[in-house]
Amino acid sequence: MLKKRIIPCLDIKNGRTVKGVNFVDIQDAGDPVELAKQYVAQGADELVFLDINASVENRATLIDLVKEIAGEINIPFTVGGGINSLEAAAKLIKAGADKVSVNSSAVKNPELIKEIADKFGSQCVVAAIDTKLINDKWMVFVQGGRTITDLETINWAKQIEKLGAGEILLTSMNNDGTKSGFAIDITSEVTKAVNIPVIASGGAGTKEHFKQLFKTDISAGLAASIFHYGEMPIPELKNYLINENISIRK
């Protein structure tokens, strides 16, 4: 049976993780490679690295980092943040990223999804959507959630699938940072509207939140701070979910 995926997300700035971390045995808590290895040892199913300070000067640093990560870890990983052209995606994929995640640039230029999918395959393209409930409608936001667009989330998700994305990473801005649970309503709605996997992001705070998420058809859950701060060790989370009869990789 296909397993539900638990995906820690690491925010990267100038080649370093920016949010605090609280792992024992890591001398240098800001080193993304060490942190990634720790997550792999704990049983993370995939990893996402998000460059939150994407700029031309920082690209070379990011590419070196991706090469290093690819050399060290033996599970799939996604790299995102500021990917605005086929060339930018190609550099990261050639450096060893299994998947790239596109967000604002794909809203601006939807063909970007198609170009990357045509060149490297749909499995390489994760389309990230930041969404927020505005007047009872889930709308798409860009530029790190700062700018609203006129796209409705369900329609954009369907378009993304048609363009060739292999997965959707859906972040609910209403839930992000609240630790009050995932936005199961809109994530389920998107899951039903498309036939590609959808990763829920934003709001994870407890083990029960993952249980509620995985009782639905949603295939993966992403979180950052609860893993970084050691609030929820992945082995403990996985054991809990296995005992709750959720299909999880041991």
Added chain:
Amino acid sequence: MIAIIDYNAGNISSVQNALKRLGYESILTRDKAELLKADKVILPGVGEASSAMTYLREYDLVDLIKDLRQPFLGICLGMQLMCKYSEEGDADCLGIFDADVKLFPPKENVPHMGWNDLSDLKGPLFEGIQANDDVYFVHSYWAELSSDTIAQCDYILPFSAALQKDNFYAVQFHPEKSADVGEKILKNFLAL
């Protein structure tokens, strides 16, 4: 020396990285002499079946591959190319295994993406691997079960997760991305 066949099959650095982690150097080549003298040969693959077969023909590698006698491992698309026929691009393939490759019906998400468990394991490739161990899959096409099947997986329907005939081994999943279980399978292949 381990030779990875170079036929424009997308990103192969993950296979090279995995071999390096296990302490093996590899070369990426389509040179016939290099392939013939290699201790092991790997056919990786991320891409589309009919264009991949076009490249193998263009580089005159079809008969050479079929005649190799050293341990050979196809991965993902590499495995599908070793079957008889693929629906992807209506492609006649290498025909090493007695199985056809078909598109998943859209009953659940396609591609089949993520960790799924193996069953009915046979032979040296899976020594030390337990049924129910999970490995990482990403694919939209599946190979039929056949007399060459040495591992099964179930998603929408049961399919060949691995095939073997003589010195030819192949896996649908990505051992290079399947954590410790995948490393063990690669080690088993490298020890053949």
